[in-house]
Amino acid sequence: MNEQDFLAAYDPRDYPAVAVTVDVVALTIRDGALHLLLIRRAAPPYAGHWALPGGFVRPDEDLAAGARRELAEETGLGGERLRRVHLEQLATYGGLDRDPRMRVVSVAHLAFAPDLPDPVAATDADDAIWLPVTALSSRQLAFDHGRIIDDGLERARSKLEYTPLATRFLEPEFTITELRAVYETVWGHPLHAGNFHRKVLSVPGFVESTGASTERGGARGGPRAKLYRAGDARLLHPALLRPAREETVR
Amino acid sequence: MNEQDFLAAYDPRDYPAVAVTVDVVALTIRDGALHLLLIRRAAPPYAGHWALPGGFVRPDEDLAAGARRELAEETGLGGERLRRVHLEQLATYGGLDRDPRMRVVSVAHLAFAPDLPDPVAATDADDAIWLPVTALSSRQLAFDHGRIIDDGLERARSKLEYTPLATRFLEPEFTITELRAVYETVWGHPLHAGNFHRKVLSVPGFVESTGASTERGGARGGPRAKLYRAGDARLLHPALLRPAREETVR
DNA sequence: CGAATAGTGTCTCTTAGACAGTATGCA
DNA sequence: TGCATACTGTCTAAGAGACACTATTCG
Secondary structure, eight states: OOOOHHHHHOOGGSSBEEEEEEEEEEEEEETOOOOOEEESSSSSSSSSEOOOOOEETTTTTTHHHHHHHHHHHHHHOOOHHHHTEEEEEEOOOOOOTTSSSOOOOHHHHEEOOOOOOOOOOOOOOTEEEEEEEEGGGGSSSSSTTTHHHHHHHHHHHHHHHSSSSGGGGGGGGGGGHHHHHHHHHHHHHHHHHHHHHHHHSSSSTTTTEEEEOSOOOOOOOOOEEEEEESSOOOSSSSOOOOOOHHHOOO | HHHHHHHHOOOGSSOBEEEEEEEEEEEEEETTEEEEEEEESSSHHHHHSSOSSSEETTTTTOOOHHHHHHHHHOOOHHHHHHHSSEEEEEEEEOOOTOOOSSSSEEEEEEEOOOOOOOOOTTTTTTEEEEEEGGGGGGSOTTTTHHHHHHHHHHHHHHHHHHHSSGGGGHHHHHHHHHHHHHHHHTTTTTOOOOHHHHHHHHSTTSSEEEEESSOOOOTOOOOOOOEEEEOSSSOSSSSOOOOHHHHHHH
């Protein structure tokens, strides 16, 4: 049998049906707290439970396109604002009993977005919200989405260390203090303002000055801050390491 | 429709057929060079081309189990030796035209193994070899496996920086010089012997002494080296960073 | 004016890396 | 005996983090 005959005789239905979905762990920062995009499922399985936005991959889109489509559907975002959202593949979850319907393999993605409008529930959901991640523990999540979220949060914390992706939580122009607030929010503890400031400016390509400053000082006083935009570095050298956590090492 | 009715009425065949495969980028060190496990495909598509070991995920195994099975089939490994091989998920590749037969989503894995016997071709292959990665450029690889291998090699180089996984390329007991050889081989450039030695011993939990030494000194002279085994650290603190590569940062 | 904040200076401690030096064991 | 190698000592430069200080702006 040559290659052409083989392809002609080939029937995909001979293989066991596996469904492939994409799920999105979308993070943003609102009111100084890290928030996560969740939908409430309208249909079984897990109807009424909170879940990550996601769904079956369509025949005409690759995995990243599917994830971006799901994100667009739930956030109502499009165009330039959607394109500015950072999206990366997180990991793939393929346990045997993830979904009671059939074997479902889910390719999870991770998204970083600046503060966005309240989401609108798409057809497969009856509600959609930005939920503070601190409120997660009390929620019953569908499927293994709790595990996926944990992995996404850890990836996010780690990515801030060695990439400039913290800037993706901010508007194109930002102050060093706003950037520090992103780190403090994602890592969950305060950083030394002076040392952070010097460190950020010393890493080549992390930020570049716009020459401008904010219109006003801080709400409770203080000078106007200089404005920066993201630089051209894709990795931070040297990295901004999280304060060492002995526990997590072993 | 309640949840039970829904599940009863649910027909998986309503969804477009997507196949899910696992592929394995298996690395080992032979004769001081980094080697990669490749098979030569016996059947179309890409019959006769070299490819990563892999195949369809079976209904009764999760993704990691599928990857370990594929690895076992091609290496002939089993039991304790197989269990000692480090295996982690790498990334998932789901481009539209990866496979001419149908939509195939492949979950790639990365494996680190000590020097193993020559592989034996399994049923779906007519040859299997450990190929030095330096010889890759001249080979025509099936599917998008060249891209997957590139990603795997970069992940391997990066993992040596902040995890103790270099020890997985070695037998359970090893010398610091052997460990240094792993780093030099994977990173592709020489390291300073004295500084490396001190650094490894100074990272908590990286290696622990067995109390024993090698039977003989080096082939060309020198004292006997002390033997170590892997410690209990899962992350290296502080990390062993590769010499900075300005080019790759931007 | 008082308080909060942006940004800088300086000191200390740790680490990376260069280099040198000693002891060991093979040919 | 000569040489390669295991391992340790020491110095320097860079970076992390603590602390102090100045300047600016809001209420």
